[in-house]
Amino acid sequence: MHKCRLDKVRNRLEKAQLDGLLITKPENMYYVSGFTGSEGAVVLTTNKAYLVVDFRYKEQAENEAPCFEIVVFNTNSLFRRCGELITLSSVKSLGFEAQHLTVKDYNKMLSSLNNIQVFEADYILEELRSIKEPDEVEKIIKAQEITDQTFTHIIEYIKTGVSEKELELEMEYYMRNLGAQGTAFKTIIASGPRSSLPHGIATNRKLQEGDLITFDFGARFLNYCSDMTRTVILGxxxxxxxxxxxxxxxxxxAALNYIKSQVFGKDVDKIARDIINNYGFKQNFGHSLGHGVGLEIHENPYLSPKSESNLLSGMVVTIEPGIYIQNLGGVRIEDMVIITDDGCKNITSSPKQLICI
Incomplete structure (x- = not known):
């Protein structure tokens, strides 16, 4: 699998007229190598693949990344060691991940390179990761199955006097029991007037009769995420x-019926946004319609009014319109779908009719 991905990355490098790539973002390191450690770098050239780690991760890297030559660096010398490997490989034009590097690390990288041109190349792995391979889809589907089962489970716990925090803890415990590594992101549970907060994390507020309750949550399974939102009412x-x-x-x-391969993210967003606008709630839907999901909970492509993302078969995205009214509450409904040539496959099975508890 990772050998195939290396070939894909090298093909992209050739098209970009680059003969090397420095990868420092953990999700991208995992994508190309299988390495799950939290620190290190990948140096990829036309004929070499190095995984640079410190002593803590040497054995782990050898087990997880058999296609890579493992190179150990000493404390605080990551970029110096990478620079040596890049120079040794006679790289003249190097791509790097500008969005992931701090200014300090960027300067360290530059100081380690001699007579080498550097270019921002975040797009290379972002584009590759946006179209999921079959094994990635399987993991995302499993993560979503755990999420759907957890929603069914938590419905039984919703009652007057229970706090948002209590629900959050029960959900995470249940997801882990089903095989999740943990949550895909900080669980959002916003009840009553708080449900007008699109990203209202769980608090000690206790549920009351008449509350709208928004659950936005997901599981992480074998490093892949799921994402779902449902809004229910108590009473x-x-x-x-x-x-x-x-x-x-x-x-x-409407957005689910419109989305398919070769349409633009902004056009799908417009379908849903126009409906909400036409009902008079233009000012109450202030976020984008959706985003890609995979190793990260938010990744390419994006479905927003300004998104130029061309949606392609094999991409996994969310569709999540909402209306939020201060002092009243809010509603959001979110499904995760796989884009196909003629539509999409919805992998979220939880019911969408209004559940009254």
Whole structure:
């Protein structure tokens, strides 16, 4: 698998007229090598693949990255060691991950290189990672299955007097019992007036009759993420709550019916956004419609009003419109789908009709 990915990266380097790539972002290091450590770097040239780690990770790297030559660096000498390998390989044009390097590390990198041109090359791995391979899809689907099962489980715990924090802890415990490494991101549970906060993390607030409760959460399984949002109500909904729920659901279903390979992210966003705008809630939907999911919870492609992302078959994205009204609450509904040539495959199975508890 990783040998095939190395070939893909090298093909991209050739097209970009680069003869080397320095990879420092952990997710990208894992993608090309299989190494799961938290520190190190990959030096990739036209005919060499080095994984540079410190002593703590030497044995782990040897086990996880058999296609790579493992090079150990001493404390605080990562970029110097990488520079030596790059120079030894006669690299003249080097790509690097500008979005991941701090100014300090960027300067360290430059000081380690002699007569080598450097170019921002984040896009190379971002583009490769955006189209999922079959084994990646399997892991994402498993992560989503855990997420769906957890939602079914937590419904039984929702009652007056239970706190958001108590629900969060139960959800994480349950996901781990199902085989998740942990949560894919900090779980969002926002109830009552707090549900107007798109990213309202769980607090000690206790649930009350009439609350809208938004759950936005996901599992991490074998390093791959899932992402789902459902909004439920404790008790009987009022007319306004029903109204905004039905509008959000209509917008989401329209986007799901429109999305397919070779459409632009901004066009899918527009489908959902126009529906919400036409109902008079333009000011209450302020975030993008969706994003890619994989090794990271937010990655390419993006579905936003300004997104020029060309959606392609094999990409995994979320569709998550919402309406948020201060002092009333909010509704968001999010599914994760795999884009296909003629539509999409929805891998989120949790029900979307308004659940009243």
């Amino acid at each position: 009987t909904p009022n007319k306004k709550q029903i109204e905004i729920y039905e509008i959000v659901l209509e917008a989401q279903e």
